[in-house]
Amino acid sequence: MSETDDTIIRLQLDQLQDYRFEIHFGGDVPVLMSDEPAPLGTGLGPSPTQLLSAAVGNCLSASLLFALRKFKLTAEPMRCEVSSRVGRNPEGRVRVLAMDAVLTLGVPAGSLEHLDRVLGQFEAFCTVTQSVGQGIPITIGIFDSTGQRLK
Numbered sequence: 001m002s003e004t005d006d007t008i009i010r011l012q013l014d015q016l017q018d019y020r021f022e023i024h025f026g027g028d029v030p031v032l033m034s035d036e037p038a039p040l041g042t043g044l045g046p047s048p049t050q051l052l053s054a055a056v057g058n059c060l061s062a063s064l065l066f067a068l069r070k071f072k073l074t075a076e077p078m079r080c081e082v083s084s085r086v087g088r089n090p091e092g093r094v095r096v097l098a099m100d101a102v103l104t105l106g107v108p109a110g111s112l113e114h115l116d117r118v119l120g121q122f123e124a125f126c127t128v129t130q131s132v133g134q135g136i137p138i139t140i141g142i143f144d145s146t147g148q149r150l151k
Contacts (some may be wrong), residue, residue: 032045
């Protein structure tokens with residue numbers, strides 16, 4: 001992509017009731033419902049903070065999978081758990097203060113050649129995490145199926 005080839009992502013949110021919205025992504029993508037947790041909303045869908053957390057985890061997982069597949073490596077099934085710490089900033093406003101993502105490979109690390117190269121580069125290709133990480137600290141841990149910490 002050249003410097004002038006920006007992509008525009010468009011979606012539409014329609015209020016259903018109170019803090020509950022339908023999110024329309026277009027095309028064949030199913031509509032997603034979001035909602036704030038009680039007491040504001042009813043919690044009938046993921047909250048904006050949960051969606052942000054899911055976007056970071058999904059992007060990291062997809063980037064790691066892509067990097068593994070570039071080397072023809074299979075580490076599936078993979079899992080990613082994201083914890084987002086929500087609290088008040090110095091001005092007293094509620095914010096996402098930090099995020100922790102833990103990715104777990106579905107195989108032992110010893111069965112994967114070139115794993116050091118994969119782990120050294122996959123984060124740089126994660127559009128969402130690299131963007132969100134400019135404003136929210138994100139810690140990333142990688143483990144194999146035996147529980148060995150790889151990063």
